[in-house]
Every structure is written in C-alpha cells, then in structure tokens.
Amino acid sequence: MADRFDFAGRTVIVTGGASGIGRAACVKFGQSGANIVVSDLKIQDAQAVATVINEFGGTAIAIESDVRHADSVENLVKQTVERFGRLDVFVANAGIALAKSLEDTSSAEFDRVLDTNLKGIFWGAKFALPYMKAQGGGAFVVTASKVGLVAQLDSPIYCASKGGAVLLTKALALDYAKYNIRVNCVCPGIVDTPLLEDFFQQLPDPAATRAAFSTAQPLGRLATSEECADAILYLASDAASFVTGVALPVDGGFTAQ
Ligand code: NAI
Numbered sequence: 649m650a651d652r653f654d655f656a657g658r659t660v661i662v663t664g665g666a667s668g669i670g671r672a673a674c675v676k677f678g679q680s681g682a683n684i685v686v687s688d689l690k691i692q693d694a695q696a697v698a699t700v701i702n703e704f705g706g707t708a709i710a711i712e713s714d715v716r717h718a719d720s721v722e723n724l725v726k727q728t729v730e731r732f733g734r735l736d737v738f739v740a741n742a743g744i745a746l747a748k749s750l751e752d753t754s755s756a757e758f759d760r761v762l763d764t765n766l767k768g769i770f771w772g773a774k775f776a777l778p779y780m781k782a783q784g785g786g787a788f789v790v791t792a793s794k795v796g797l798v799a800q801l802d803s804p805i806y807c808a809s810k811g812g813a814v815l816l817t818k819a820l821a822l823d824y825a826k827y828n829i830r831v832n833c834v835c836p837g838i839v840d841t842p843l844l845e846d847f848f849q850q851l852p853d854p855a856a857t858r859a860a861f862s863t864a865q866p867l868g869r870l871a872t873s874e875e876c877a878d879a880i881l882y883l884a885s886d887a888a889s890f891v892t893g894v895a896l897p898v899d900g901g902f903t904a905q
Contacts, residue, residue, distance in 0.1 A: 652680075652881075653676075653680045653885040653887065654680060655736075656680075660684050660685065660736065661685040661739065662677070662684065663687045663688070663772060664742030665686035665710075666686065666689075666690045667842050668843055669877060670688070670742070672872075672873035672876070673739055673876075674697050675877075676877045677737075678704070682736075684701060685728045685731075686708055688712070689712070689713070695710040711727055711728070715768030715769075716771075721768075725775040725779060737787045738776035738788050739791070739884070740790045741790075744765065745847040747847050747851055753804075761805050762812075769790055785827065785828030787831075787888075788832075789831075790833035790834075791834055795807045797835055797895060797903050798902075818895070821892040831892060832888070832893065832894045832895075832896065833894070833895050834876060834880055834898050838900075838902075839872070839875075871898060871900060879896055
C-alpha cells in the first residue's frame with residue numbers, strides 16, 4: 649500500500665487532480681500518507697478520486713477550483729488550510745492541450761491556453777507560497793512539458809505556455825529559496841492520458857499520430873501517468889531536499905537527442 653515516499657502529516661494540493669497525471673499523483677500522495685486535496689474543474693471526477701483514496705485508508709477531500717481565476721485558487725488554498733491546518737506541497741498540474749498552427753489559433757484560444765497553463769501556475773504560487781513562507785518551508789511542483797524545453801511542430805501557443813511554465817518555475821525557485829521553499833517542474837514527454845487523446849483528436853489522423861509519437865521516443869513507447877507522478881512525488885519529497893529550480897524531463901530520452 650505505502651508508496652516509496654513518506655508524506656505522513658503533510659498537506660498536498662494537486663490541481664487538475666481528477667484525471668491523468670494529476671489523478672495518479674493524488675493516489676500516490678494518498679498512499680504515502682499525505683492529507684490530499686484533489687482539486688479540479690470537474691468536481692464529480694475529483695470527488696471520485698478522493699473516494700478511491702479514502703477507501704484504501706488515505707485522507708482526501710475534493711475541492712472545485714478553476715486555476716484561471718484568482719478568487720477560485722485563493723479559495724482553494726484557504727479551504728485547504730482551514731481543513732488541514734497547513735499546506736506543505738502545491739502541485740500546479742492543471743493544463744489543456746492545443747494542437748493548432750499560429751494562423752489557425754484565435755485570440756480566445758490563446759487566452760484559454762495561457763490562462764490555464766501559465767496564469768494558473770501564477771495564481772497557485774501567489775496564494776500557496778505565502779502560507780509556506782509563514783510555515784517555514786514547502787515544495788511547489790509544476791507540471792510543465794518537454795515542449796517547454798524544445799519546440800514541437802504545429803502547437804506554438806501550447807509550447808509558449810510550457811516554456812513560460814519552465815522559466816516561471818526557475819524564477820520562483822530563486823526568489824523563494826531563502827524561505828526554504830523549493831520550486832521545481834517535471835517536463836513529461838508523451839503521456840497516455842485523456843489530454844493526449846484530445847490532442848490527437850485535433851489532428852487529421854489520430855491513430856497514425858499516436859503510433860508515430862510512440863516510436864519517436866527513445867524508450868519506444870508513451871509514458872504512463874504513474875511514471876510522471878513518481879517524478880512529481882520525488883520533487884515534492886525530502887529525497888529532493890537540495891533540489892530547486894530544476895526542470896526534470898520525464899520523456900523517455902526525447903530531449904537527450
Ligand atoms: P488530463 O486532461 O488527463 O487532466 C488534466 C486535468 O486538468 C483534467 O481533470 C481537467 O479537468 C483539469 N483542468 C483543465 N483545465 C482546468 C482549470 N482551468 N482549472 C482546474 N482544472 C483544470 O491531462 P494530463 O495529460 O494528465 O495533463 C496534466 C498536465 O500534464 C497538463 O499541464 C499537461 O499540459 C501536462 N502534460 C501532459 C502531457 C501528455 O502527454 N499527456 C505531456 C506533457 C505535459
């Protein structure tokens with residue numbers, strides 16, 4: 649039952665916790681003894697994840713939050729601290745995909761991707777880090793992407809949002825190191841989640857693209873959500889106590905090429 653990390657007595661928020669990588673992280677944090685707040689736009693799916701964790705003996709609650717809106721994220725942090733009395737880890741994971749060229753992307757789509765994938769991290773940091781500062785420390789982990797490190801064809805706005813996420817991570821790591829707060833990001837490659845399927849469905853031949861993406865990874869396959877969640881738990885854990893400002897690829901070797 650227990651995972652390889654120990655988060656007993658610690659409180660963890662995961663945004664986008666109802667699905668994919670975020671869901672896997674919630675379950676693993678739950679298995680590691682954390683008080684886990686499963687947060688998502690989709691409250692019923694978040695509640696289902698919390699139920700799974702509570703049923704195996706963990707401690708989880710679900711809180712509805714839209715990372716695009718300051719008041720929603722502020723309320724998420726406030727409710728968490730009211731319920732559990734502290735906040736040790738914030739995982740800014742919520743994100744959406746956009747597989748569109750520059751010329752096909754509307755202003756509304758640009759705003760939606762940047763508001764979710766970049767501004768959502770800003771709000772998480774803005775409201776979580778002051779609590780951690782007052783508490784004497786904490787860990788903030790961002791789910792960025794390998795496309796925040798190297799660009800990919802036909803998704804310039806998604807790449808821009810993830811490039812911003814990587815540099816926001818590094819800048820916050822510098823600013824908050826003096827408060828014993830570590831800020832890191834994982835940079836997943838291609839992970840088999842509902843978001844990936846949504847991304848494929850935006851392209852002309854989803855099945856062919858899935859096959860091509862798999863063989864393009866040096867390890868020859870897509871990652872699982874659990875493999876990305878393991879990296880998130882590592883960066884949040886005491887095992888990474890001297891690790892901050894890192895963008896950790898979890899990409900099967902893709903960015904080593
Ligand atoms: P997913 O679609 O399975 O899960 C994302 C979750 O975020 C969903 O439950 C969704 O409801 C939630 N969400 C979306 N907008 C939100 C908002 N405004 N406020 C709160 N919650 C919101 O996706 P997946 O694949 O697990 O993605 C998680 C993160 O990993 C994202 O940031 C994504 O960009 C990133 N990522 C995913 C990769 C992949 O291949 N699946 C590769 C690299 C990065």
